[in-house]
Amino acid sequence: MLFPDSRGRRLRATSNFRRMIRETKLSCDDLILPLFAIEGKDVKKPIESMPGHFQLSCDHIVKKAKQAHDAGIPAIILFGIPDKKDPLATRAYAPDSIVQKAVREVKQKVPDICIITDVCLCGYTDHGHCGVVENGIIDNDASLDLLAKTALSHVRAGADMVAPSDMMDGRIGEIRQTLDEENFSHIPIMSYAVKYSSAFYGPFRQAAESAPQFGDRKTYQMDPANSTEAIREATMDIEEGADIIMVKPALAYLDIIYRLKQEIDLPIAAYNVSGEYSIMKAGEMMGWVNAKDLIMETLLSIKRAGADLILTYSAIEVAMELKNQ
Numbered sequence: 001m002l003f004p005d006s007r008g009r010r011l012r013a014t015s016n017f018r019r020m021i022r023e024t025k026l027s028c029d030d031l032i033l034p035l036f037a038i039e040g041k042d043v044k045k046p047i048e049s050m051p052g053h054f055q056l057s058c059d060h061i062v063k064k065a066k067q068a069h070d071a072g073i074p075a076i077i078l079f080g081i082p083d084k085k086d087p088l089a090t091r092a093y094a095p096d097s098i099v100q101k102a103v104r105e106v107k108q109k110v111p112d113i114c115i116i117t118d119v120c121l122c123g124y125t126d127h128g129h130c131g132v133v134e135n136g137i138i139d140n141d142a143s144l145d146l147l148a149k150t151a152l153s154h155v156r157a158g159a160d161m162v163a164p165s166d167m168m169d170g171r172i173g174e175i176r177q178t179l180d181e182e183n184f185s186h187i188p189i190m191s192y193a194v195k196y197s198s199a200f201y202g203p204f205r206q207a208a209e210s211a212p213q214f215g216d217r218k219t220y221q222m223d224p225a226n227s228t229e230a231i232r233e234a235t236m237d238i239e240e241g242a243d244i245i246m247v248k249p250a251l252a253y254l255d256i257i258y259r260l261k262q263e264i265d266l267p268i269a270a271y272n273v274s275g276e277y278s279i280m281k282a283g284e285m286m287g288w289v290n291a292k293d294l295i296m297e298t299l300l301s302i303k304r305a306g307a308d309l310i311l312t313y314s315a316i317e318v319a320m321e322l323k324n325q
């Protein structure tokens with residue numbers, strides 16, 4: 001039917017009409033809040049590149065987790081800034097290290113929130129790469145054991161889910177096997193399966209103090225030019241035992257989210273990464289845009305593309321906004 005018989009504006013005329021025919025809805029249930037844990041007591045160190053976010057000691061991590069839970073957010077994801085870095089990332093899998101401590105405290109004090117841990121080595125190696133380095137080369141197979149040990153130590157501390165973000169080949173299988181052998185077959189793995197080598201991670205690397213000290217991550221993270229490769233990566237991780245497939249970053253990769261949603265049958269998570277967050281906050285500080293409106297629209301578009309879950313630094317603000325609506 002064509003105009004004047006059909007008029008698209010009829011059902012846009014009132015907020016009730018708009019509510020009634022809205023196709024995509026954001027919900028608190030979709031949100032995962034990333035937090036950065038650091039050693040010490042009562043530490044709340046602002047992350048300059050990410051306004052509104054802090055490196056938090058465990059007491060403050062617990063407070064944030066409580067705030068997230070009260071706002072209706074089901075899960076947090078924890079990153080750690082260790083007290084020391086070395087070539088073998090020993091603080092990634094030491095039982096008394098920062099993420100393990102943060103997990104134990106949150107588990108004890110906010111037992112009803114789901115605790116996910118980011119499993120990677122880049123924040124814990126002195127060279128800042130996500131795997132072990134041999135003669136200047138990132139050694140895939142030598143990294144697997146350390147990644148599995150890291151995941152296991154998080155789960156032993158009480159993590160409800162692990163999220164490997166390193167992009168080494170075979171790590172999902174290795175982690176799954178290790179967890180199964182240690183009687184953690186019930187713990188799900190959210191794989192950063194489709195993780196691009198992206199300039200949008202810039203602010204995060206300041207937050208997590210995890211920038212590579214030489215070279216870049218192009219030999220393990222994906223080329224932004226590739227889409228079919230995303231299917232290959234996701235398929236491999238599914239075969240190895242992944243329970244949730246993540247696409248990262250989100251906004252410049254909505255086509256990838258959409259495509260994966262059509263082609264795979266696992267829940268899809270999207271990471272609305274640090275650069276996406278900081279650009280919007282910066283734009284607001286310049287007085288040029290309204291960050292809250294931008295964030296709501298962005299998250300809605302990520303959901304519309306097909307994401308079931310969204311990791312976002314704006315989770316608490318968004319949850320409160322959703323409550324008010």
Ligand code: PBG
Pocket residue numbers: 118120122130165166200201202203204205217272273274275
């Ligand atoms: C660790 C990791 C990174 C992010 C999540 N896990 C950084 C990287 O790969 O350099 C980025 C998250 C963000 O930018 O918000 N490998």
